Amino acid sequence: MLIQCESSTPLKECEKIITILEQYRLEYLVSRAESKIWIGVSSSCSEVVLDALKKVISSQQLIPITGPYKMVSRLCSPNGTIIKILHPKKKLKSQNRFLEIGGKKIVLMAGPCAIESQEQLETISHELEGASVSVLRASAYKPRTSPYSFQGMGEEGLILHRNAQKKHQLLIETEIMDVRTLPLVAAHVDIIRIGARNMQNYDLLKAVGASGKPVILKRGIAATVEEFLMSAEYLMAHGNHQVILCERGIRTFETSSRYTLDLSSVAVLKRLTHLPVIVDPSHAAGRKDIIPALCKAALAVGADGLLVEVHHHPKVAKCDGSQALLPHEFVELSKELKKIANAIGRSL
Ligand code: PEP
Ligand code: MN
Numbered sequence: 001m002l003i004q005c006e007s008s009t010p011l012k013e014c015e016k017i018i019t020i021l022e023q024y025r026l027e028y029l030v031s032r033a034e035s036k037i038w039i040g041v042s043s044s045c046s047e048v049v050l051d052a053l054k055k056v057i058s059s060q061q062l063i064p065i066t067g068p069y070k071m072v073s074r075l076c077s078p079n080g081t082i083i084k085i086l087h088p089k090k091k092l093k094s095q096n097r098f099l100e101i102g103g104k105k106i107v108l109m110a111g112p113c114a115i116e117s118q119e120q121l122e123t124i125s126h127e128l129e130g131a132s133v134s135v136l137r138a139s140a141y142k143p144r145t146s147p148y149s150f151q152g153m154g155e156e157g158l159i160l161h162r163n164a165q166k167k168h169q170l171l172i173e174t175e176i177m178d179v180r181t182l183p184l185v186a187a188h189v190d191i192i193r194i195g196a197r198n199m200q201n202y203d204l205l206k207a208v209g210a211s212g213k214p215v216i217l218k219r220g221i222a223a224t225v226e227e228f229l230m231s232a233e234y235l236m237a238h239g240n241h242q243v244i245l246c247e248r249g250i251r252t253f254e255t256s257s258r259y260t261l262d263l264s265s266v267a268v269l270k271r272l273t274h275l276p277v278i279v280d281p282s283h284a285a286g287r288k289d290i291i292p293a294l295c296k297a298a299l300a301v302g303a304d305g306l307l308v309e310v311h312h313h314p315k316v317a318k319c320d321g322s323q324a325l326l327p328h329e330f331v332e333l334s335k336e337l338k339k340i341a342n343a344i345g346r347s348l
Pocket of ligand 2: 113114283309319320
């Protein structure tokens, strides 16, 4: 069961609902967003509870969702959700200050795997001009399989990332690995990314949920679609209604690519949830030659955006050089993607 209230609902009204839920010993979470208050209730409510609730709220406010995830369910918003992310540059005209994800326009996010230097971020941002990129991806904290591999520049990298934004109108996104760095990461970037390895780090999900900062949640390498949605539910139930899901490939028996890009999950997710869904073909493939094909397929299957690794000098990249496109290759690819977007009634 999900109970939906206007954000203007007086506290006393919400308290009446909560008193009833507690009286009947139901587990619940209250999630406040800008425009609404959602109360997720763990189980379906008995007639007695429903009758009690209907005395304090209208029946339209009761959404009978019996599945495990509630706030992320498409039943809550059958038309889908468009997430609006504010650009920090106050000088931008108001119509350019918001990036919409989940609308008609497909959003391109591109950039290096890891932040390496100011020059690297400047060069890539500059060379990506003309590719309709809205978000510069780059990580300051790197989850690496080997403890001997480059672990990221940390706080210094976050500062470089923020500096790169001064010259370009790009929003910036980066990975968070540790709940202790949340205040720092949230202060530096516009969008936080929770990587595949942390999809089920529930303390991190709760904290990023409470931060209210726009978040890209990546699918875990061995997570089912339902587990993926339950992690998104953590974010929403803890107060974050700006959640973007990202399919990035899952582990299968196949070895021709690093992971297997599960494009059917995009089609499935679009049916199950109202949240925007983007695709990261780079980490799925682990090789650059098939990235263009996967990007095109992702748009055709209904993705709302792409997250692609691009590096101006992949041979010396500190991380994931073999899967990085050159900036000019991404500019060329974006022209092809534009044609696909137009063919499916969307734009780039
Ligand atoms: C990344 O996007 O930098 C990354 C590490 O991806 P994933 O979490 O999907 O492995
Ligand atoms: Mn990478």
